[in-house]
Amino acid sequence: MKANRPKRDVHPDLARERLKCNFNIEEVTNIIDGGKDKTLERKKIEDIALNNGACLDEIPDECLSIKERYENAIRKSCIYSNIVRNEMLEITGMENFESPVLRRTADAFFKDISPFMLHLGMFVPTLIGQSTPEQMAEWLPKALDMKIIGAYAQTELGHGTFIRGLETTATYDPDKEEFVLHSPTITSYKWWAGGLGKTANHCVVMAQLYTQGECHGTHLFIVQIRDLDTHMPLPGIKVGEIGPRMGFSSADNGFLGFNSFRIPRQNMLMKHAKVEKDGCYVKSAKHGKLTYGTMVFIRVTLVSEMSFNLSKAATIAIRYSAVRRQTELRPNEPEPQILDYPTQQHKLFICIATAHAFQLTSKWLWDTFQAVMADVRKGNVDALPELHALSSCLKAVSTSDALSHIEQCRFACGGHGYMLSSNLPFIYSFVAATRTYEGDYTVLLLQTARFLVKAWEQAESGNNVTPTVAYLNRTANTKRVVWDNTHEGIIQSFQAIAAGKIGQCVRSIRDRIKSGMDYEDAWLMTTVQLVAAAEAHCRAVLVNTYWNEMIRLTKSSSANVKTVMHQLAVLYLMYWALEKTGDLLKYSSVSKQDLDDLQRRYEELLAALRPNAVSLVDAFDLRDEILHSSLGSYDGCVYERLMEEAQKSPLNAEPVNPSFHKYIKPLMQGKL
Ligand SMILES: CCCCC/C=C\C/C=C\C/C=C\CCC(=O)SCCNC(=O)CCNC(=O)[C@H](O)C(C)(C)COP(=O)(O)OP(=O)(O)OC[C@H]1O[C@@H](n2cnc3c(N)ncnc32)[C@H](O)[C@@H]1OP(=O)(O)O
Numbered sequence: 001m002k003a004n005r006p007k008r009d010v011h012p013d014l015a016r017e018r019l020k021c022n023f024n025i026e027e028v029t030n031i032i033d034g035g036k037d038k039t040l041e042r043k044k045i046e047d048i049a050l051n052n053g054a055c056l057d058e059i060p061d062e063c064l065s066i067k068e069r070y071e072n073a074i075r076k077s078c079i080y081s082n083i084v085r086n087e088m089l090e091i092t093g094m095e096n097f098e099s100p101v102l103r104r105t106a107d108a109f110f111k112d113i114s115p116f117m118l119h120l121g122m123f124v125p126t127l128i129g130q131s132t133p134e135q136m137a138e139w140l141p142k143a144l145d146m147k148i149i150g151a152y153a154q155t156e157l158g159h160g161t162f163i164r165g166l167e168t169t170a171t172y173d174p175d176k177e178e179f180v181l182h183s184p185t186i187t188s189y190k191w192w193a194g195g196l197g198k199t200a201n202h203c204v205v206m207a208q209l210y211t212q213g214e215c216h217g218t219h220l221f222i223v224q225i226r227d228l229d230t231h232m233p234l235p236g237i238k239v240g241e242i243g244p245r246m247g248f249s250s251a252d253n254g255f256l257g258f259n260s261f262r263i264p265r266q267n268m269l270m271k272h273a274k275v276e277k278d279g280c281y282v283k284s285a286k287h288g289k290l291t292y293g294t295m296v297f298i299r300v301t302l303v304s305e306m307s308f309n310l311s312k313a314a315t316i317a318i319r320y321s322a323v324r325r326q327t328e329l330r331p332n333e334p335e336p337q338i339l340d341y342p343t344q345q346h347k348l349f350i351c352i353a354t355a356h357a358f359q360l361t362s363k364w365l366w367d368t369f370q371a372v373m374a375d376v377r378k379g380n381v382d383a384l385p386e387l388h389a390l391s392s393c394l395k396a397v398s399t400s401d402a403l404s405h406i407e408q409c410r411f412a413c414g415g416h417g418y419m420l421s422s423n424l425p426f427i428y429s430f431v432a433a434t435r436t437y438e439g440d441y442t443v444l445l446l447q448t449a450r451f452l453v454k455a456w457e458q459a460e461s462g463n464n465v466t467p468t469v470a471y472l473n474r475t476a477n478t479k480r481v482v483w484d485n486t487h488e489g490i491i492q493s494f495q496a497i498a499a500g501k502i503g504q505c506v507r508s509i510r511d512r513i514k515s516g517m518d519y520e521d522a523w524l525m526t527t528v529q530l531v532a533a534a535e536a537h538c539r540a541v542l543v544n545t546y547w548n549e550m551i552r553l554t555k556s557s558s559a560n561v562k563t564v565m566h567q568l569a570v571l572y573l574m575y576w577a578l579e580k581t582g583d584l585l586k587y588s589s590v591s592k593q594d595l596d597d598l599q600r601r602y603e604e605l606l607a608a609l610r611p612n613a614v615s616l617v618d619a620f621d622l623r624d625e626i627l628h629s630s631l632g633s634y635d636g637c638v639y640e641r642l643m644e645e646a647q648k649s650p651l652n653a654e655p656v657n658p659s660f661h662k663y664i665k666p667l668m669q670g671k672l
């Protein structure tokens with residue numbers, strides 16, 4: 001079903017906005033993409049995937065039933081996978097199947113989500129990260145060629161966060177050289193895995209490994225769950241979909257139970273630990289948590305995923321705000337564009353800046369991840385704790401911030417932002433899940449806090465600490481940093497806030513221990529502060545990385561691009577400084593006068609960015625097919641699109657709904 005989209009003239013308000021632009025949009029797009037060549041490659045791929053209109057729907061997703069939505073998503077997933085397999089991977093290279101470009105074009109096909117997302121998103125990365133070379137040779141080509149379709153089944157009905165508490169067992173039987181997978185309780189049923197309910201025929205399963213009568217903790221196994229020809233669940237497998245949820249409606253998140261289901265020994269993913277034929281367990285020589293590798297990988301990719309989602313929401317809300325006019329400021333004057341209201345600018349410009357902050361930080365995080373993984377391959381796991389701490393807090397804060405900014409974008413669009421045709425509710429519900437999945441917000445910040453407390457103790461005793469906490473060596477023993485309203489000063493203040501909060505946590509824990517608590521209770525009682533300290537550390541990392549990367553990437557930019565990129569980064573620093581005035585007063589010498597000054601400069605900066613606002617979102621270069629929004633299209637024909645989408649409501653298919661004759665009329669006539 002292809003939909004024809006009428007071509008329209010650009011709305012005059014948007015056309016005027018574009019004339020005001022004073023910087024080279026393409027240069028900014030190149031910075032976001034990671035270089036001119038990357039932009040060209042992206043555009044080429046988008047043309048291949050989107051120009052034939054296969055991604056478009058006649059009937060909007062939201063007007064379909066649950067079953068129709070799933071079936072339509074499968075239909076398009078197959079079309080899309082075929083394009084990826086036959087045309088797109090040729091350009092990116094097979095090894096770049098995780099390229100953000102593929103993720104971005106997928107969004108044009110799925111307003112909600114593809115049931116195949118977890119296949120490429122987690123199943124394939126697990127094969128790559130957890131298999132021996134022999135296992136990789138066996139499974140990876142089939143998975144990349146869609147000969148098998150997989151899911152990642154780790155979470156159970158009873159446990160998601162506490163992986164060590166998972167109950168599914170994999171017991172080795174040396175006589176048959178097989179593992180027996182079993183779900184001993186209702187709470188041990190796998191629950192949530194995307195694509196598992198109806199789509200996948202294979203999955204990676206995390207289970208407690210038993211061999212020679214001993215439990216060796218959780219390990220990963222590859223399991224075929226459905227017949228490849230009939231797609232029927234195999235005997236011993238109970239599988240289905242978990243039911244309607246807030247978002248992810250077409251992802252067929254599933255449940256899975258095993259009744260003494262047997263798999264060959266070779267199906268244990270044995271890169272980091274193995275079970276010999278005789279049942280002897282050989283432990284990972286490197287690091288006990290390497291089986292958690294896929295989670296770390298996805299946490300890293302989620303930071304750029306948040307940038308992408310926020311850039312979509314910001315594009316929709318800013319284009320709409322340039323077209324929408326509301327309220328006479330002075331009698332008989334034209335109503336202003338709502339984008340002219342400083343309160344609207346305050347809601348929206350931070351979204352543009354944050355999308356940049358996350359994008360630049362995500363590239364840096366990706367490079368860090370690659371470097372640490374290269375070390376791990378050589379047997380050096382020293383940097384793993386820092387990577388875990390960093391990816392945990394950046395995943396937590398980027399998903400949480402993106403969520404609240406996307407909600408602001410929806411607020412910024414008034415009533416129309418509540419329409420599903422605006423796409424803002426879809427973006428919101430997708431991002432809402434990211435705050436929970438792949439590690440809940442609080443839980444991940446507490447992981448980072450463990451690392452920070454140790455780093456604090458090292459710095460306190462005069463030892464050098466790892467790079468992302470190096471500021472502790474400077475600030476651990478400083479009471480209050482001297483306020484300085486330059487960008488360096490603001491960055492240092494964020495580091496001082498983080499150091500101050502971590503130090504306070506350490507003192508609280510020690511005081512509680514002194515007063516008789518054991519370490520676990522003292523830690524538990526301090527967790528509210530520990531979460532705040534980890535968040536503060538993450539903000540310090542974000543402001544520092546964003547600033548440094550922005551300077552590095554704009555070195556050879558034209559003057560006006562430098563200026564506008566600089567303005568966005570300063571806006572980001574000021575916004576967060578003003579959000580955290582209580583902390584600044586506590587940990588720096590900032591005065592009321594300094595804060596009033598900062599507020600004034602922030603408001604001036606909003607005004608300075610105003611003429612470039614539409615062009616800044618144009619620089620995200622998001623095609624209409626990707627935006628899926630009645631409010632955010634490039635031409636700004638908001639009202640026409642809202643009306644057009646309204647006509648598609650199934651309730652408008654007939655002038656009188658049968659319920660009138662069945663219920664309303666009898667009620668009116670007193671015959672009910
Ligand atoms: C195609 C591209 C896609 C782009 C992206 C788009 C979409 C995303 C795609 C897919 C996602 C969609 C769906 C999501 C799928 C899922 O949600 S899968 C399930 C994810 N589940 C979780 O994340 C569970 C969260 N829980 C945990 O991670 C851990 O249980 C825990 C909370 C970290 C604790 O683990 P535990 O084993 O109990 O550890 P313990 O407390 O014993 O800690 C011991 C030490 O080990 C350290 N540690 C823990 N984890 C790691 C790690 N991963 N790496 C390194 N180190 C680790 C821990 O900090 C302790 O260190 P100490 O030194 O002792 O302090």
Ligand SMILES: Cc1cc2nc3c(=O)[nH]c(=O)nc-3n(C[C@H](O)[C@H](O)[C@H](O)COP(=O)(O)OP(=O)(O)OC[C@H]3O[C@@H](n4cnc5c(N)ncnc54)[C@H](O)[C@@H]3O)c2cc1C
Pocket residue numbers: 118152153154155158159160161162191192193194248253433436437438439440441442443446
């Ligand atoms: C849309 C979606 C898709 C998903 N896809 C998959 C998938 O493909 N595969 C898969 O395996 N899983 C998947 N999940 C599961 C997901 O990973 C878990 O839901 C997530 O890790 C949170 O775990 P939980 O549900 O057990 O929450 P819980 O741990 O029960 O959390 C509930 C509350 O308790 C708090 N809490 C828990 N432990 C602690 C603690 N130690 N200290 C302080 N507070 C704590 C949390 O902060 C939270 O507020 C998905 C989830 C969603 C929502």
